[in-house]
Amino acid sequence: DERASSWFPFLSRSVEWCCFVSCGFQFNMKHDCVVFQGFELIGHITKTLYADEISCGLSCLRDEKCQSYNSKSDASDIKKECQLSNQTKNSSPENLRCNPRSTYYGRGTLSNNYAKRTTYGIRPLWRVLFLNLILSSFQMIILPFSYAGKRGWDFAHPAASCKEISDSGHSKGKRGWDSAHPALSCKEILGSGHSKGDGEYWIDPEKSGNPLKVYCDMSRYGVINKSDSRFAVVRFCKSLVCFILGGWLLVSNVEFGSPSPKVSVETSYRGIGKSNMVLQKSAMKELRRHLSFTQLRFHCHKKQGRTFHVVTASNSSGEAVVRYFSGQIDEQPDACGSFVRVTRDDNSKLAGICKNWGRQVSGESEFKWRVGKWGHGEDQNRLYWYPVLIKNSRQLRVQLHNVGDLRKMDCDDSSAPNVGTNGDFWRVFVR
Numbered sequence: 001d002e003r004a005s006s007w008f009p010f011l012s013r014s015v016e017w018c019c020f021v022s023c024g025f026q027f028n029m030k031h032d033c034v035v036f037q038g039f040e041l042i043g044h045i046t047k048t049l050y051a052d053e054i055s056c057g058l059s060c061l062r063d064e065k066c067q068s069y070n071s072k073s074d075a076s077d078i079k080k081e082c083q084l085s086n087q088t089k090n091s092s093p094e095n096l097r098c099n100p101r102s103t104y105y106g107r108g109t110l111s112n113n114y115a116k117r118t119t120y121g122i123r124p125l126w127r128v129l130f131l132n133l134i135l136s137s138f139q140m141i142i143l144p145f146s147y148a149g150k151r152g153w154d155f156a157h158p159a160a161s162c163k164e165i166s167d168s169g170h171s172k173g174k175r176g177w178d179s180a181h182p183a184l185s186c187k188e189i190l191g192s193g194h195s196k197g198d199g200e201y202w203i204d205p206e207k208s209g210n211p212l213k214v215y216c217d218m219s220r221y222g223v224i225n226k227s228d229s230r231f232a233v234v235r236f237c238k239s240l241v242c243f244i245l246g247g248w249l250l251v252s253n254v255e256f257g258s259p260s261p262k263v264s265v266e267t268s269y270r271g272i273g274k275s276n277m278v279l280q281k282s283a284m285k286e287l288r289r290h291l292s293f294t295q296l297r298f299h300c301h302k303k304q305g306r307t308f309h310v311v312t313a314s315n316s317s318g319e320a321v322v323r324y325f326s327g328q329i330d331e332q333p334d335a336c337g338s339f340v341r342v343t344r345d346d347n348s349k350l351a352g353i354c355k356n357w358g359r360q361v362s363g364e365s366e367f368k369w370r371v372g373k374w375g376h377g378e379d380q381n382r383l384y385w386y387p388v389l390i391k392n393s394r395q396l397r398v399q400l401h402n403v404g405d406l407r408k409m410d411c412d413d414s415s416a417p418n419v420g421t422n423g424d425f426w427r428v429f430v431r
Contacts, residue, residue: 056082068106186216187247231313285327
């Protein structure tokens with residue numbers, strides 16, 4: 001009846017508050033606790049049990065691997081199906097699905113209007129109690145007005161379907177989040193404020209209506225020396241170092257796992273959505289025609305060796321490197337002055353002796369070594385076949401793809417003593 005229904009907001013609010021408290025403590029009181037009513041995060045479920053919402057949250061608290069949880073039931077159920085997950089909606093956004101029987105709890109940022117946000121975990125308990133009382137009373141008074149037209153925002157006002165929630169505008173305008181709203185580039189997503197962290201996004205560089213899913217590095221990835229900051233686009237500087245802006249698009253990627261990776265050589269940039277691939281010159285040229293990127297980032301790492309991590313400089317020398325690997329010029333660019341090291345990560349020998357880089361063809365079958373240049377005079381494979389190398393008694397090289405033997409790939413070494421092992425990677429980004 002009307003009397004009973006008038007108390008529903010208070011009771012609902014109280015249960016929700018208890019869950020928020022456990023959620024806040026679960027995520028170490030350092031992150032926002034985000035709640036999605038009518039949604040679940042599928043996949044990556046590490047444990048399933050039956051408990052009420054509060055016990056479900058406490059179970060997540062006791063599990064070191066738990067990052068989020070789904071609480072699922074019908075309205076009449078006391079004990080609910082509780083699913084613990086080692087992922088969140090931010091780390092696996094593609095796995096967030098509509099389910100009217102479920103409520104998702106996890107750490108993250110408030111990225112949609114239908115998500116409720118709480119930071120109760122960082123407040124003294126008496127403030128939590130007082131705030132909850134005020135909010136519950138306030139909600140009882142204004143509920144008929146505040147939820148007018150808010151279909152799907154709580155149990156008392158269900159939507160007919162997830163599509164109704166989506167169509168009401170809660171998720172519209174998020175550039176790059178789905179194929180219906182692609183962005184031009186990773187950098188555009190970051191600049192528009194729609195980044196949800198490192199991960200997969202949709203872009204359409206050609207504006208053709210045929211978007212593709214790609215990987216974007218959105219974090220303030222890497223640190224460079226402050227003395228080099230005039231050559232790079234930075235977020236901010238502190239002490240003697242500067243932090244590089246995110247918005248990087250992954251264009252070549254080789255990662256060692258078990259079994260060894262199968263690497264595809266792509267002649268079109270549209271192959272960048274594959275997990276292990278490298279781009280030929282023609283693909284890079286095509287991509288730059290549609291996406292005017294201005295920087296390259298080379299990053300490789302061997303657990304049994306070292307890390308090579310450099311970013312092309314924001315100057316004419318850095319632009320020449322971009323043009324060379326994009327197939328716009330064939331003259332090998334100068335190495336020194338064209339890049340900056342990502343310090344606290346790069347520990348390579350190569351980055352410190354750029355004057356000895358490279359090989360140039362001086363005749364029909366004659367070569368000049370240690371010429372201080374990028375590359376070694378190759379054509380379509382210039383991005384992945386020794387973009388950086390030094391000829392000496394123990395060659396130092398960077399090689400993303402070896403057709404003959406995938407294990408023999410170089411990262412600031414020669415492949416003979418240090419073959420690739422699980423966890424080693426070679427990546428190239430553009431921005």
